[in-house]
Amino acid sequence: xxxxxxxxxxxxxxxxxxxxxxxxxxxxxxxxxxxxxxxxxxxxxxxxxxxxxxxxxxxxxxxxxxxxxxxxxx
Numbered sequence: 710x711x712x713x714x715x716x717x718x719x720x721x722x723x724x725x726x727x728x729x730x731x732x733x734x735x736x737x738x739x740x741x742x743x744x745x746x747x748x749x750x751x752x753x754x755x756x757x758x759x760x761x762x763x764x765x766x767x768x769x770x771x772x773x774x775x776x777x778x779x780x781x782x783x
Contacts, residue, residue, distance in 0.1 A: 755779070
């Protein structure tokens, strides 16, 4: 399985576009699964990145990098 990451602001707010609040991990464990969404590459869906892409996206103060799991059907 490939490790995937989501870059958000403190508190789970998207910082590279998009809307909505991400469920963040706590001291008790991981955040809740996000709801299923329709995917249209580079337009809609949950935009995650690989470790080699982190330098491009994790680029500022208040940036939070979260390791993610993705349930990809199909």
